Amino acid sequence: MKNAQGTPGWLGAVNDRTAFSLLLEHGVLTRNRIGELSGLSKPTAAQIVTRLEEAGLIYEAAQISGGRGPNAAGYAAHTDRVLGVAVDVTPTAIHATVADARGTEYPVVTLPVVTLPVAQHPATRPAPGRSALSDIRAAIDAASLAAGTSPEAVQRLHIAVPGAVDPRSDELSFANKLPGWPRRGLRAHLEDGLARTVEIDNDANLAAIAERTRGAGIDSPGFALLWMGSGLGVSIDQGGSLIRGASGGAGEIGYLPVPRSAAELDPVAEDLQDLMGGTAVSRLLRSHGVQGRTLDDRLERFAEAPAAARSAALAELAPRIALGALPVLAVLDPGTIVLGGPIGAAGGRALADLVRTHIRRSSRWAPDVVATTVGAHPALRGAHDALVTDVRTSLLENITALSA
Known part of the structure; x- marks a missing residue:
């Protein structure tokens, strides 16, 4: 049962989410600094840190000197527990990059869209005989390899396509250069085959998101x-x-x-x-x-x-x-x-x-x-920025009060 608004459990969940958000925004923070930024008392901030650390959501990342007296423990959020991969599918190539809740800029990988010998490594090229599933699996593997992260941690995908997906029928239209991609039931097809949450959007729309977040x-x-x-x-x-x-x-x-x-x-x-x-x-x-x-x-x-x-x-x-x-x-x-x-x-x-x-x-x-x-890869950057919000929201929604 969810905590009712105004109860101690609900208030604890709100405080936990506030502290976790501060760690995502600012990086390594001490208990005292979390209290200062959130307006919470030092004892309350200390309780929050204990709950989040015991839940495996944060970890002690550094010892920070405060001048006189012993060093203070600095804490950071685990951002590798839930990851996303942004993918931009173009007529000539597939571009991909990992996204985490901190908005870390991981390397961008480019997979040429060509028919390749079977002997080529599947983590670095789309598999011969293109399909939507093989394209996106290759993108996940290659992006994870470049970022030094695990493909198993990827829970969400945001895909840019040169076309439009009808939200009512899940039908792909205005996309004439995506061989092997189904025109009907595309999102459902990818979610079923990849066992991950998938969002698909037009490349221009995602480029506009990048323009809003980091461009003109x-x-x-x-x-x-x-x-x-x-x-x-x-x-x-x-x-x-x-x-x-x-x-x-x-x-x-x-x-x-x-x-x-x-x-x-x-x-x-x-x-x-x-x-x-x-x-x-x-x-x-x-x-x-x-x-x-x-x-x-x-x-x-x-x-x-x-x-x-x-x-x-x-x-x-x-x-x-x-x-x-x-x-x-x-x-x-x-x-x-x-x-x-x-x-x-x-x-x-x-x-x-x-x-x-x-x-x-x-x-x-x-x-x-x-x-x-925006610079290079605007649609991919927009997909990345949208994913950062999604991954962060997913993490925050999973935070509940760990004591009444």
Whole structure:
């Protein structure tokens, strides 16, 4: 039976959770410091530490000198008892990293999506004959190996996919480049096969979470992340909450037909994906002398291209992006548009400035337009940050008063 609110057991549980949260936030703390930060008395703080240590939730991590007198024991939270793995599944690779309740930044592993000989080690590459289960198992094993943690400690997964999962039907849609992944019952399929809690979200939505927690969206009242890579999409953040839509498909603007005015920019483009998606941008870069086998290759070489070529390419790309942003502005009128994804990151501030100018010249809206500041692996970083919250919540929910 749960402790009733206001009873000694309930109050003890609240105090235990408060102390554990302080240890997650601040790291190693003494009993006295826990009391100072929580406002609890020294005897109460000492009782809490004893309960948490006996429960195996914290451990003595250091001896801390306080000047005169004996050293004080410093305690830290066990963060390896419940772990998560964040996974970003792209058309060309799988990226993964471990997440714990402290938000530790563990190494990111990258698994190329190729058919490999059976002799290859399964902990470092997806298994031959791709499937959702083999992809994610490989990600768990590789991320755990890189972090020096145990795969058995992984209880939760947060997976970024280039598509949308309908929360009502568990159906994957808008995902055309995930061979071996079921389109129906995806989350249930993974949870049953992996025996772990699984969350699946659109890559642009998770990139927006990273933008909110560590990028251009910090302290913003709200923003629209325009995700531009091989695919195209928008994620809308309103005060830290994302708009996903009834079927999880909000923001799939790549399927919108282009307006008549787009004919001046690209006479054969039929939808926004044709106008400003990965294939269109790759072709545009090539026309300005930026070589490469893939879009990623060309974006990487774009930074080394002559200044005149870079300027010309951005000048041609900016009005396309401005045109693609207008539906978002018309419906939601965000104060800030963040240019994200590989294309937004490569264009940087110069592209953002050009897009802002085109929007203000061609429409009645005047949003700020900025480039992403998250850095590498934005969708994975967002999945990681979401997992940190989930793992921490899971640990705190398991803390109960250990004495009446």
